Amino acid sequence: MQLFCESINGSCIRSSWSNSIRISMYIFMVCIILATVAGNLTVIISISHFKQLHTPTNFLILSMATVDFLLGFFIMPCSMVRSVEHCWYFGEFFCKIHTSMDIMLSTASIFHLSFISIDRYYAVCDPLRYKSKINTFVIVVMVCISWMVPAAFAFGMIFLDLNLRGAEKIYNHVHCAGGCFLIFSETSGIVASIVSFYIPGFVMLCIYRKIYSVARKQARSINAISRKKMEFEMKHDISFCRERKAAKTLGIIMGAFLICWTPFFFSTVINPFMNYVIPPIIIDALVWFGYLNSTLNPIVYAFFYMWFRRALKIILFGKVFQQDSSRTHLFAD
Template structure:
């Protein structure tokens, strides 16, 4: 029961006073809630801003039109939807217990939510596969992986994600809305069977695949560093060891960051979902751990784009509005290559 208390008197408000079947409204106020709303709003804005920078950079500059960057672009588009649609909708529900977007909005919102998260996860897997191929067979990479082939894989990934989300919501009776008790409510209840299915297909399997691929990548990187150290001539042993250890350290750090962020954002929500016979979208635990998933969309552009020098250069062109120059798409983002 949603009740808003004002000092000693308790005043019941309704989401839609003119409707007799309207839900009761709970307005969350106070310094703590205001701080949370401001913080989450800033996270949403930063998520949109960072992913927009990635999307504009890769789309505008021709030097960045590569298969690997297409995957980063796909990831940024998925994460953009999280920051632009999913986060604001969830903030709205935190501020006010009522649902003001109607039945159509209630149908579409979970689709966008799960599609964004699924497509983001699928992009992470493709990035791991792409890096594995690039490291294990660098000489044949350009012949095996092309922009056209990668575009097809991305389209298939988004299509599969959409198909899975629709099936997922359909078998959880989302489109029937039988769990809605009053007008102004939008609740999603996930059956325990589908919690297990989701755990296997969207956590255990992709997590295992990413861990295995990045472990192999790290092992190959170490072997390549040792090979470089062995064939290097005219350099002192201490210098060779320093270069090799530096390469291994960078690879280990990047591997560690990728795995840590992925697990930190996904493990809690799946563990908590196993403790209940069904999961409801209005539960406190689901809300908290759901936001951990959303935070992954904020961190992804930091991991997969900001660590690259070309991104820092492209951001300078974007912020200074130089991208509006006629030849800006051909700007050199890799000055060290000249």
């Protein structure tokens, strides 16, 4: 049995896995981290560089890609070492910083998705008033809320130890030198899950259900008059199809988020009521399953968005450094 530090009483026990298992875990997690960082960095460069992509929805996607990039670049590497070694080598204060940022960025993702669903609602269900409802000021407000509220919630909860109120006994029992554990009491687990996941998730599902219903009705109407179109109507229908495809794509992104994070938030709620019977290794695996969502988002863009694939080619071949490359047309207006 190896301890984190032999000279310290109450030191954490390091993992007893063989070197082959550790190396395999490191390789697997490094691949996830690299895919997360590279994929989201490509989204950030694409939307920032190409002027054609400077739209309200894309600015929200840009902000969300920044969240996923930071999660992959700053949070996941430290989590990787903790997951494989079962020890925390970066100090108690940085443990609080890491945990706070982890909660903040995870919560910020679903806040972004909530606002993206609102954006898609107006684009598909009320297109005539879309530009007046979703303008630059509204987008800035959405982005600020998506960052500031999760930051205040996460850092306040961790640094004020609000998550431990009512769970002091279990924390004192499992706490050890060289550990970095996130423990919720019954109350804090419910509050954190409701604020960070369940309420925003329920709102998104309701909005996308409405979008899907309206899109189907509009599709039937378009099919009914498809043989009597004027040139203006053709342009309107192309625009509508683009908006509907964007809504579908973002709906898939939202579904991926719910699938990836639901197991973790469900366990966060039930674990305190079951006297913390869920093994820490399972909780850790659920966290990484949630992290995987940040890896999947750029893959969804690459699969569904032609502009992303074209932008990726331009970036990979270095054409992004050419003069006036920012004015490149990635799709037909």
